Amino acid sequence: FQPKSLLDIGAGPGTMLWATVDVWPELEQAVLVEASASVRKIGQSLAVGAIAARADWVAGDATIDLDGLGPADLVSAAYVLDEIAPASLPKLVGGLWRLTADTLLVVEPGTPAGWQRILAVRSQLIEAGAHVSAPCPHEAPCPLVPPDWCHFSRRVARSRLHRLAKDADVPWEDEKFIYLAASRQPAPVRAxxxxxxxxxxxxxxxxxxxxxxxxxxxxxxxxxxxxxxxxxxxxxxxxxxx
Ligand SMILES: C[S@@+](CC[C@H](N)C(=O)[O-])C[C@H]1O[C@@H](n2cnc3c(N)ncnc32)[C@H](O)[C@@H]1O
Structure with a gap:
């Protein structure tokens, strides 16, 4: 998988753009949909001159404004679904899948509620013919039963500014997250x-x-x-x- 194009919705300050070019520096083009003008401005100023890929920042509400967008190899939504009314999610997820040329990646906070949202996205995408690439090595119903839930964790360094903003003493935090990568292609290996x-x-x-x-x-x-x-x-x- 070598995506040349990215479509990220609820892009915030461009987090997914930075993560994508970190893994795939050959990314050529990114379209970043972000509703907030002030956050878009920050994202644009951080990326300009620092990211080689052509980045187009699009104003708008992703739940209603997806029609004018073109497909991308990688389509993503990170920490966005919990900001969207639950009733709007199936239409949004269907729209994102239609725009996915190869892989759709959805990331949510690693809470029981975030996991439930990911399970709903997973069911909808499997129904639509998607193949689950990760984290699940199968398309069967999730075997975990509440109060257990599927999530992962990444230790993130806190800068001095980050510590000040959060009034925190510890120079790191453990970010819990859950995600789903769904692909047009079946995974070559399942481990x-x-x-x-x-x-x-x-x-x-x-x-x-x-x-x-x-x-x-x-x-x-x-x-x-x-x-x-x-x-x-x-x-x-x-x-x-x-
Ligand atoms: C928690 S931030 C996540 C930002 C980034 N994706 C990340 O993972 O760091 C959620 C972002 O989604 C944007 N957002 C929320 N609902 C949206 C919608 N319907 N359409 C477009 N952007 C939206 C918010 O303005 C905010 O910048």
Whole structure:
């Protein structure tokens, strides 16, 4: 997957644009839809001269203004669905999928409510013929049952300004998130996903895995498992286990 074009809705200050060029520097073109004029202005000023891809910032409400937009290899919506009225989500998700030439990525806060929104998006997209690329290694119903929920975590460094803005002392925070990547193409390989922080000890690793057969549960691996054990010891929360 080598996207040349990005369509990001609820772009904020361009977070997804920066993340995309970080992974795919060859990105050629980005269209960023953002309702807030002040946030758009910040995003534009941060990106100008710093991002090689051509970036067009579009004013408008993504729930009603998608019609004039063209398809993109990567279509994304990060931390946006929770700002949109639940009744408007199916139409928005349908519109985003129609504009997806290859992959649609939706990211939400890693809360039980964020997970429920992702599950609804997942069902709608599977119904529309999409293939789930990640995090689930299958298209079966999610095997997790509340109060459990699927989410991941990334430690983010806090700058001095960030600490001041949040009145926080610690120089980092653990950002919990949940996401869904849905593709026009079936995934070439499906590998189990680590869905909780691994517990490793001497000669042992316990991993909570979501499996390609649609099940989820803890798997205890030891040196006797050979190469799989070596991979398991290196695997982190969110990784796949080959
Ligand atoms: C929490 S921010 C996320 C920004 C960015 N995607 C990120 O992950 O950092 C949500 C953004 O979505 C924008 N937004 C909310 N509803 C929108 C809508 N219906 N159409 C376009 N933008 C919207 C807000 O103005 C805000 O900038």
């Amino acid at each position: 189990a996903r680590v869905i909780a922080p691994p517990k490793t000890g001497s000669g042992k690793a316990a991993l909570k895995l979501c499996q390609p057969d649609g099940s989820a549960g803890e798997r205890l691996l030891s040196k006797r498992d050979g190469e799989v054990f070596k991979s398991a010891r290196r695997a982190d929360w969110g990784d796949t286990l080959a």
